Every structure is written in structure tokens, then in C-alpha cells.
Amino acid sequence: MSNRTWAEWHAEHERTLADPHGFLAITSLNFLDATPRRFPDAPGEWSTGPDGVVVDLAQGESLTVDGAEVTGRHSFGVLPERGGVFPAFGDAVIEVAKRGGFDIIRPRHPSNELRLRFRGVPAYEPAEKWQLTGRYVPFDEPRDVTVGAAVEGLEHVYESPGRVEFEALGTPLALTVFNGRTPGSFFALFTDETSGVTTYAANRSLAIDAPAADGTVTLDFNQATNLVCAYTDFATCPLPPAENRLPVAVEAGEKIPYERQP
Incomplete structure (x- = not known):
């Protein structure tokens, strides 16, 4: 994704957040x-x-x-x-x-x-090194995964069809993925070593397009987004499954919103 294309994507995301009934x-x-x-x-x-x-x-x-x-x-x-x-x-x-x-x-x-x-969402400058190639590995059968929520005492259950394996900063990694908005696509909820430092502590989300015939997928962490609980206390957002806590610093995507900064 070029810087111009990323800027257009980011601006559209900000417009959606700022919708009169968003x-x-x-x-x-x-x-x-x-x-x-x-x-x-x-x-x-x-x-x-x-x-x-x-x-x-x-x-x-x-x-x-x-x-x-x-x-x-x-x-x-x-x-x-x-x-x-x-x-x-x-x-x-x-x-x-x-x-x-x-x-x-x-x-x-x-x-x-x-x-x-609302004055927009701070984010890292897009970098090619965070456009990664991974491999989708389906489970034998889809699994129901129970995760916590931004509201204490609440739980969410998502069906997971499999996981995506990839490498970042020389470290082999994997993400449990859930079914995305379009057929065959996925999304992953994750935290990493930047969480609570430069990015929102509880979670971020990454949309992943449907895999190619050989299982290859692209993970563009430049498009890692905050969930709405990053902005408002009136959200019921899901938290990542424990295995999606990445032991690397993903210095890409959206940062802690201005509204949550000291």
C-alpha cells in the first residue's frame, strides 16, 4: 500500500468514527x-x-x-x-x-x-516492513473461542476457522483469526509490546483478506486499528485471546487516541 493509498484509507476510517451517529x-x-x-x-x-x-x-x-x-x-x-x-x-x-x-x-x-x-487518530507512518506475508492454517474443524470484553463480567464468543502463521522482526509468530465481514476474509485481535506504551493497551484489530489458493495471506499492520473502546467507555469490545499477545513491538498502525492520552 502506497503512502497516498494509506492516507486515503486512514482518512476514511476517521470519517466513519466521526459519523453523527457513530x-x-x-x-x-x-x-x-x-x-x-x-x-x-x-x-x-x-x-x-x-x-x-x-x-x-x-x-x-x-x-x-x-x-x-x-x-x-x-x-x-x-x-x-x-x-x-x-x-x-x-x-x-x-x-x-x-x-x-x-x-x-x-x-x-x-x-x-x-x-x-474528535480530532483524528494518531498513527505510525506507514512502513513497507510491516506489510508481511503469512500462511493461513485452518483447524480441522472451526472452534468457538471465548474472549473477555472491555466491560467487566462480559464475554464474547467468536468462531475461529484457523490461525495465520508469519514472521516479524525475525520472530516466528501466529494469530488466531475470526471470520471477517466478507466471505473468506478474517480479522485478528491482538496486543504487542507497544500496547499500553504507544498503542492502546487493551486491543487492536487487523483485517486480513481471504487467502490465496496456496494459503498465502498478507498482514498489513499499517492498517492495525483501534477498537471503539479505545475512545469511549460505553463500548463492549472483545479482548484478544491469550495466544494473540505478540512478543514483539508492532510499531505500525493506530496509536493511543488523543482522548486517552494524559
Whole structure:
């Protein structure tokens, strides 16, 4: 990837973070239970149960769901893990989702101070030495891997089809990978010797394109990104599996966000 292409990729990533209803717009993280509760940054009383998430809207309150205005009692049904919907009110939306087996709501307000103060993401200058070639080694059968989360007491389960073996700074290394957003692609959660020093302590993520026919993959650590827990305390991000703690300093990709620096 040329410096120009990297700069365009990085700028697009920053634009996504700064979206009016992106993660920087989240104003609270609320775990729902059977007791209806009202939150200061969202209309209605919210609860969940065997039939899924329900909101009871008082007189004068409404939400827009799939383009239609709803009032009174509305059921969102049972949501799939890592799925969610985004009903709107005014210039804000409410993320209604399931994370780690728990139903949550996260209101997202464009006027949130964290979003308004956002000034981009610091990163290492791209370097060719961090564009590495690796080899994908599939497991005999995909494995469910349980990992921790940025929220204490929460766990995530991801299916892992295999691992990627590679070498960096003369050290043989490997990463357990999870299925990516496009068919055949992967992503890896990892930490390394820069974590907590120049890069975010808890995790970074690396997207990996589908392997070639011979199993060859490219790992471009220049595109290692922060997860959203690097910016906001209202995130439920997964942590890397223990074996993905790399014993080398990956001086590439995104650094500790300005918002988390002293």
C-alpha cells in the first residue's frame, strides 16, 4: 500500500468514527432487565424478557422505526447476538442490541462532546516492513473461542476457522483469526509490546483478506486499528485471546487516541 493509498484509507476510517451517529456519539451504555427503566438520554421506559426488548413510550413521546413513527408500547423482539436496530428520535438514534448475551441500549447523540472534540487518530507512518506475508492454517474443524470484553463480567464468543502463521522482526509468530465481514476474509485481535506504551493497551484489530489458493495471506499492520473502546467507555469490545499477545513491538498502525492520552 502506497503512502497516498494509506492516507486515503486512514482518512476514511476517521470519517466513519466521526459519523453523527457513530460510536463517538454514544452518551450511555445501559443493560436491560425485566424492570422497566427510563434513561435521561432516551425517550420511553425500557425492559427485556423472553420475548425481547420492549419500550413503553409516554404521551408525547415517539420513535421512528424503519421509517414509521411508533408510539405507546413497541416490541423489538428477540435480537441476535451482535445484531441491532437503530430507532430515531429528533437528531439522535438509539442502538438497541445484544452484546455478550445481554440486551442493551446505547443512545447516540450527534452533539456528544466526545464526538465534537474528535480530532483524528494518531498513527505510525506507514512502513513497507510491516506489510508481511503469512500462511493461513485452518483447524480441522472451526472452534468457538471465548474472549473477555472491555466491560467487566462480559464475554464474547467468536468462531475461529484457523490461525495465520508469519514472521516479524525475525520472530516466528501466529494469530488466531475470526471470520471477517466478507466471505473468506478474517480479522485478528491482538496486543504487542507497544500496547499500553504507544498503542492502546487493551486491543487492536487487523483485517486480513481471504487467502490465496496456496494459503498465502498478507498482514498489513499499517492498517492495525483501534477498537471503539479505545475512545469511549460505553463500548463492549472483545479482548484478544491469550495466544494473540505478540512478543514483539508492532510499531505500525493506530496509536493511543488523543482522548486517552494524559
